[in-house]
């Protein structure tokens with residue numbers, strides 16, 4: 179056994195409302211630079227749908243990920259090392275910009291400079307690639323909410339085998355949202371495809387990163403990743419990818435996409451896994467066994483044997499403790515409701531999904547039946563094969579049994595909790611029917627439905643010895659200025675905005691944490707004490723409006739009154 | 746004059762080549778890339794780029810044999826002058842032709858495909874001009890020397906080239922070579938001087954290590970980053986309106 183730690187994520191798809199907030203905030207944080215206009219480290223797709231880049235799941239075309247050879251060994255689907263080098267001058271499987279979409283902006287000048295006219299002036303779209311006028315034909319979420327699906331969605335690779343049964347008439351179809359980020363795989367094919375060895379997996383927390391100084395722009399990783407989550411920055415000529423917001427994770431703050439998620443559907447936590455068995459698990463023969471194999475290499479942090487080995491492997495004690503409290507571990511291995519996305523690519527992805535029950539619930543509701551009754555729900559899961567088969571194509575390589583089991587647990591939770599909410603006696607036959615007991619079903623409800631901030635995110639910080647080395651904290655000067663020459667509410671020695679930047683994430687963290695973990699909305703008092711707590715905020719006399727939830731009047735919102743007025 | 750052209754100038758260029766690469770490696774690892782434009786356009790690149798690069802590999806191989814290995818050695822292993830010449834012209838011609846056709850496609854693509862042209866820097870253009878001149882002169886020499894008159898570069902240019910590296914430069918060896926050869930050599934040295942400042946540096950990143958390294962690379966965070974460091978190139982400052 180060789181335990182290693184991995185930061186992992188679970189997304190609860192039932193709660194995703196498709197608002198794209200995660201995509202937008204991630205873009206603002208990481209990819210709002212030239213060369214990256216077309217890039218979305220986080221994107222939200224409507225399923226059934228083509229995804230971004232279009233039909234990326236069709237590995238017959240794109241050749242991403244691994245395949246198992248006849249002799250039981252894994253090889254990259256697009257060919258081994260020699261083939262990679264032979265095609266290095268022109269990667270035959272590289273998606274073109276048209277497979278993502280051609281990014282654009284609008285020529286707002288025409289609006290501002292327009293003379294008075296009879297009709298409204300129009301801002302024409304301009305391509306961010308050529309600078310010329312463009313006709314917008316596609317984007318990262320063109321088929322959002324099944325828009326245009328009558329025309330496109332039949333090309334969804336995941337409809338294979340059930341294409342004639344899925345109806346795209348509005349009344350008869352089902353739909354859900356699938357937010358996607360890099361999977362930070364245990365067996366990343368992007369890293370394996372990189373000729374320069376620039377892509378590495380961090381041994382501490384398993385985050386997969388591209389070394390920008392080592393990348394030489396060979397583009398093999400872009401085609402190697404089956405999820406198409408590596409992007410080529412066409413300005414710098416380097417590959418870039420989701421970083422799991424490592425500068426934030428290192429100081430114990432959730433990723434931008436998780437933090438800003440409106441539905442609070444993302445969970446972050448550690449899992450321990452057995453590094454010696456990754457390859458073995460990724461090479462099991464039958465695609466249907468991959469989900470179980472992947473689950474089985476995750477180690478149980480409550481097992482003293484595992485803990486001893488983990489300690490011996492140099493994993494700090496507080497990390498092991500965090501792994502025990504990890505919501506991700508609970509959802510994957512204790513409740514067994516989280517499933518990996520496309521285990522058949524054999525990369526051992528580490529962003530897991532709780533499949534949505536909503537397609538089933540919606541149908542029951544539409545037929546006027548009680549959608550919280552266990553019998554109705556179970557019966558519907560049994561009869562509504564098409565959504566279930568579709569979900570199985572996404573999460574279990576087509577095996578419907580695990581998807582069935584998860585949906586039943588979610589259904590059981592729904593009807594069990596109704597009794598409790600209505601003040602009736604809980605019916606213990608409900609949890610039993612899905613192989614759980616009342617207590618764990620209730621715990622699962624807490625985690626999934628209440629989803630408290632500090633239960634959703636259990637992130638051990640990187641070690642204090644190294645804290646000064648961390649980018650987010652390295653700007654000590656921000657504090658040095660307090661009470662220094664820059665008083666009177668100014669932030670730096672030469673006035674507003676001068677001097678070093680304050681690490682925003684750190685500034686926001688304390689306040690956000692307080693607000694998110696408080697049971698009531700932060701009123702005047704708590705907002706004020708929030709201001710007191712973060713000394714920096716108080717000393718500066720400034721308020722971060724992004725953190726204000728509209729209640730009360732925190733310090734700094736209004737200029738100080740004179741003493742007489744205060745009386 | 747001869748001494749300047751055939752002794753001083755090559756040494757200057759080689760010095761710039763070496764020091765330039767050292768400087769670039771130290772200060773601009775981030776800029777060390779192929780700057781591929783495949784994302785914009787693939788139809789032309791799919792043909793042009795492999796033709797050019799594989800042709801170029803052949804051409805470089807040919808130069809290594811022609812310039813570095815003395816004539817006496819090949820004769821010692823029984824390769825006659827005629828056989829050598831035949832092989833050099835035929836194989837060299839094929840590789841040269843592939844290179845030129847590939848280059849033509851790539852230059853055409855650079856010029857006509859909007860996004861690719863927009864992504865072309867001034868350095869790229871200079872480099873392209875010089876590279877094209879060197880390649881065309883080289884091909885011309887191969888063709889001309891087999892059609893009109895016979896110049897055996899292995900008696901003139903090659904010993905001169907070797908003499909530079911053995912630090913006993915002898916300008917007289919090349920001084921009476923045909924003008925095509927002399928120009929080819931001069932421009933090639935100029936290209937060496939330009940090399941470290943262009944995207945040609947990617948030649949030295951040919952990822953041979955890929956064949957032997959393990960598939961998945963693990964790295965520790967400490968190793969990855971020591972302390973805080975200055976913002977990297979490529980991360981634009983967020984602009985204030």
Ligand code: SF4
Nearest residue numbers: 360361363366368403
């Ligand atoms: S999902 Fe992420 S870690 Fe996995 S292969 Fe793709 S880029 Fe690599």
Ligand code: SF4
Nearest residue numbers: 204420422423433435
């Ligand atoms: S983890 Fe960070 S970088 Fe990755 S998708 Fe989320 S916000 Fe973007």
